[in-house]
Amino acid sequence: MTGATAGTPPGGAMTGTATSGHPRVAVVGAGITGLTAAFEVLSARPGAEVTVLEAEPVAGGKIARHRADGYTVDLGPNGFLDNGTDTRTLAEALGLGPRLRPAADAARDRFLLRGGRLLPLPLGAAAFAASPLLGPAAKARVLAEPLVGRARGEETVHAFLARRFGHRTAALLAAPLVHGVTSGDPWTTSLDAAFPRVRALERDRGSLLLAALRGRLLRAAG
Ligand SMILES: Cc1cc2nc3c(=O)[nH]c(=O)nc-3n(C[C@H](O)[C@H](O)[C@H](O)COP(=O)(O)OP(=O)(O)OC[C@H]3O[C@@H](n4cnc5c(N)ncnc54)[C@H](O)[C@@H]3O)c2cc1C
Known part of the structure; x- marks a missing residue:
C-alpha cells in the first residue's frame, strides 16, 4: 500500500484527493494509531488532504x-x-x-498451563488460598503487598510485579500477562508505557490488592 485517503476502512480501496486551500497531512503507518490520527484530522478539519503511508500491502498493522x-x-x-x-x-x-x-x-475465567494442566487463575480469596499455583511463602508475600511502598521511577512489568508481589509471583504471572496483552517481553516492556492504569493505581491507591478488594466490595454493593 502506498497512499490512502483517510477515512477509508482498514484494508479498503485507496485514492488520494487533492483539495487546494485545505491542510495537507501525511500519516506514516496504517495501524490503528495512524488510522485514528487520520480520522481525527479529518473530523477536526473536513476537507483536509490526508495521506496515510503504509509499508505493508494491507492496513491494520498488528490488527489482523x-x-x-x-x-x-x-x-x-x-x-x-x-x-x-x-x-x-x-x-x-x-x-x-x-x-x-x-x-x-466464560472469558472471565483465566487459566495458566502448568505441567500440562490448565490451572485457573485464583481471582477470589478462597480460590487463592486453595490454589496450587503458589506455595505458602509466595502466598504470604502476595498478602504483604499493601506494605510495599510506591515506585520511584519507571520499571519493567517483571520488576514491578517482583517488587509488589514477590519474585515467585512475578515469575509465574509476568510472561502470561504481557504475552496475553501485547505479545511483548515482560523483562523489557515498561509497565508505565504498556499498563499506565496499573501504575496510576499504585500511585493513587498505594496497594493494588486493597484497590481490587475495594472494587469487589463496591461491585457487590451495587
Ligand atoms: C499478539 C498481540 C495481541 C494483542 N492483543 C491486544 C488486545 O487484545 N487488546 C489491545 O488493546 N491490544 C492488544 N495488542 C496490542 C495492539 O495490537 C497494539 O497496541 C496496536 O495494534 C498497535 O497499533 P499501532 O498502530 O500503534 O502499531 P502497529 O499496529 O504496529 O502499526 C504500525 C504500522 O506502521 C507501519 N509502518 C511502520 N513504519 C513505517 C514506515 N516507515 N513507512 C510506512 N509504514 C510503516 C507498519 O507496517 C504497521 O502497519 C496486542 C498485540 C499483539 C501483538
Missing part, C-alpha cells in the same frame, strides 16, 4: 485476522477494555457500535 475452515482467527488483538471510553467512542464514531461483541462471561 485469518480465516480458515469457517473460523476467524485473530492474529493480534481480540478485544479492548471499554471501562475507559476512548476506544469505544472511536468505534461508535466509525459506525462500528452495533458490530461490537461483548466478551462471553
